[in-house]
Amino acid sequence: MENLIEIKAVRHSYRTASGPLPVLDGLEMSVPEGGFVAVVGPSGCGKSTLTRLVAGLLIPDHGEVYVHGTRITAPRSNVGMAFQNPVLLEWRTILQNVLLPLEIVPSKLSKAEGEERARRLLALVGLEGFENKRPSELSGGMKQRASLCRALIHSPEVLILDEPFGALDAFTREDLWQIMHRVKAEEPFTGVLITHDLRESIFLADQVVVLSGRPAKTQFVLDVPDTGPRTLDHLYTPEAAAMLNTLRHQIEIAQGRVPAGAAA
Amino acid sequence: MTGRQVYVPVLAVIVFLALWEALVWVMGWPNYKMASPSDLIPAYQKYWELFLVMGWQTLWRTVVGLLLAVVFGIALGMIMGFSRVMRDALYPLLVGFNAVPKATVVPIVALMFVGAHDFNTVLIAFMISFFPIAVSVSIGLSTLEPEYRDILRSLGASQATIFWKIALPKTLPEFFGALKVAVTLAFIGTNLMEIVSPHGRGLGALFDSGKTNSDYPLMFAVLIALAFLGIVLYYVVVALERIFAGWADRTA
Numbered sequence: 001m002e003n004l005i006e007i008k009a010v011r012h013s014y015r016t017a018s019g020p021l022p023v024l025d026g027l028e029m030s031v032p033e034g035g036f037v038a039v040v041g042p043s044g045c046g047k048s049t050l051t052r053l054v055a056g057l058l059i060p061d062h063g064e065v066y067v068h069g070t071r072i073t074a075p076r077s078n079v080g081m082a083f084q085n086p087v088l089l090e091w092r093t094i095l096q097n098v099l100l101p102l103e104i105v106p107s108k109l110s111k112a113e114g115e116e117r118a119r120r121l122l123a124l125v126g127l128e129g130f131e132n133k134r135p136s137e138l139s140g141g142m143k144q145r146a147s148l149c150r151a152l153i154h155s156p157e158v159l160i161l162d163e164p165f166g167a168l169d170a171f172t173r174e175d176l177w178q179i180m181h182r183v184k185a186e187e188p189f190t191g192v193l194i195t196h197d198l199r200e201s202i203f204l205a206d207q208v209v210v211l212s213g214r215p216a217k218t219q220f221v222l223d224v225p226d227t228g229p230r231t232l233d234h235l236y237t238p239e240a241a242a243m244l245n246t247l248r249h250q251i252e253i254a255q256g257r258v259p260a261g262a263a264a
Numbered sequence: 265m266t267g268r269q270v271y272v273p274v275l276a277v278i279v280f281l282a283l284w285e286a287l288v289w290v291m292g293w294p295n296y297k298m299a300s301p302s303d304l305i306p307a308y309q310k311y312w313e314l315f316l317v318m319g320w321q322t323l324w325r326t327v328v329g330l331l332l333a334v335v336f337g338i339a340l341g342m343i344m345g346f347s348r349v350m351r352d353a354l355y356p357l358l359v360g361f362n363a364v365p366k367a368t369v370v371p372i373v374a375l376m377f378v379g380a381h382d383f384n385t386v387l388i389a390f391m392i393s394f395f396p397i398a399v400s401v402s403i404g405l406s407t408l409e410p411e412y413r414d415i416l417r418s419l420g421a422s423q424a425t426i427f428w429k430i431a432l433p434k435t436l437p438e439f440f441g442a443l444k445v446a447v448t449l450a451f452i453g454t455n456l457m458e459i460v461s462p463h464g465r466g467l468g469a470l471f472d473s474g475k476t477n478s479d480y481p482l483m484f485a486v487l488i489a490l491a492f493l494g495i496v497l498y499y500v501v502v503a504l505e506r507i508f509a510g511w512a513d514r515t516a
């Protein structure tokens with residue numbers, strides 16, 4: 001299997017007080033090693049559920065999820081996660097927060113090497129000098145950057161980002177997009193990015209998957225052509241406008257606002 | 265601790281005592297109606313040895329009861345915090361137990377374990393004070409945002425690791441809030457037992473003997489001594505809170 005992540009015919013329901021709630025039905029997805037796939041879809045369609053499946057936090061009712069050829073049936077220590085809520089531990093310094101995964105995952109790094117790596121990652125995202133601050137002393141964007149470092153510290157095979165920039169203002173968000181490109185160049189990872197921002201999806205990812213409304217299936221896949229290093233200017237080219245338009249139409253279909261045939 | 269944090273409360277106590285003295289003097293109350301601070305000094309002088317011995321008895325039994333309440337309260341809180349079923353099962357029982365006025369339980373316990381005075385007292389102090397601790401820990405654990413759990417679980421961490429690394433430290437501010445309440449409650453428990461059970465020990469018994477002998481300044485002196493012990497224990501908890509949960513203080 002050449003793809004690092006393979007999701008095959010996944011179906012999943014949550015048990016709720018009012019009976020089973022089908023969330024995913026017919027989900028297909030694959031991410032090659034080093035690939036970065038963005039997942040977009042209507043609110044509540046099951047995107048976070050998808051990330052929990054890949055992380056092994058949830059086992060699907062039907063279908064299979066493979067990471068590196070191994071069928072996922074329980075959490076394995078080979079993923080890094082970051083959410084919209086940075087969930088940093090307030091009683092730890094930023095450096096100690098970033099080091100947290102190394103206290104759990106068996107690691108080849110010595111304590112000093114781990115710390116060295118944490119400092120390097122923090123510098124990479126522009127948090128040099130904040131190592132000994134507490135999370136409460138940082139802005140939202142800075143917390144999110146620290147949370148990203150924590151997700152990467154143990155060199156996970158898969159980086160899972162669930163709307164990590166969703167709560168940030170537009171300028172901070174664009175700032176972080178560029179930092180993401182820098183991080184990916186220095187610390188290659190295979191990534192799944194959940195987002196509500198179509199511009200974000202085509203700026204960061206090399207493939208965009210549109211999920212249908214709940215229960216979600218893979219509705220549409222857009223490949224973002226590799227045109228070398230991306231800058232924000234790329235978002236204002238006719239090619240970008242065409243991609244955004246296509247995605248917007250697909251989202252409208254997923255939301256059930258227009259019939260599938262009407263897509264441009 | 266800055267200088268101000270010491271002298272402001274001390275000043276407040278002095279003002280309070282002065283107002284009390286003035287009130288008794290202005291109203292012309294005899295000391296069997298309301299003793300004034302100046303009446304208390306002779307009482308302390310006369311009985312200082314008793315105050316030391318009895319005060320110590322009250323203190324250690326309260327602290328032991330409190331420690332038991334902490335251990336039991338945390339254990340119960342963990343059970344209820346991690347398991348929905350246990351929470352549903354135990355909550356009504358716990359609330360019912362807490363609603364029973366402890367003054368009615370005291371004579372029952374005193375009869376049940378006649379003569380085991382230390383044991384009785386510790387038991388009541390414990391029974392009255394574990395409730396807020398159990399509730400705070402269970403709420404702290406059950407309201408932990410799922411993302412905190414997911415971060416560690418996705419790394420393959422065990423439930424125990426999640427508890428030690430995240431759930432417990434995150435619950436500490438609530439825990440100490442509850443502990444401050446529990447300290448006061450434990451004192452009430454200890455004294456209830458000391459006053460009610462015959463030939464008792466501790467400051468409660470001293471209060472009772474003041475009552476029997478119509479020594480009103482002594483009774484007031486005991487109340488002030490209790491208040492003093494309560495304050496000391498409360499600030500011990502505050503100091504522990506600073507050490508273990510100082511990060512939660514955002515006033516700085």
Ligand SMILES: Nc1ncnc2c1ncn2[C@@H]1O[C@H](COP(=O)(O)OP(=O)(O)OP(=O)(O)O)[C@@H](O)[C@H]1O
Pocket residue numbers: 014015016021023042043044045046047048049050214
């Ligand atoms: N543990 C759970 N138990 C029951 N229902 C759940 C649970 N988690 C999620 N759901 C429901 O499943 C559906 C999909 O949830 P999910 O969080 O995966 O959506 P999402 O696409 O990430 O939404 P959003 O865009 O708002 O983040 C929602 O309707 C949600 O209410």
Ligand SMILES: [Mg+2]
Pocket residue numbers: 047048049162
């Ligand atoms: Mg979500």
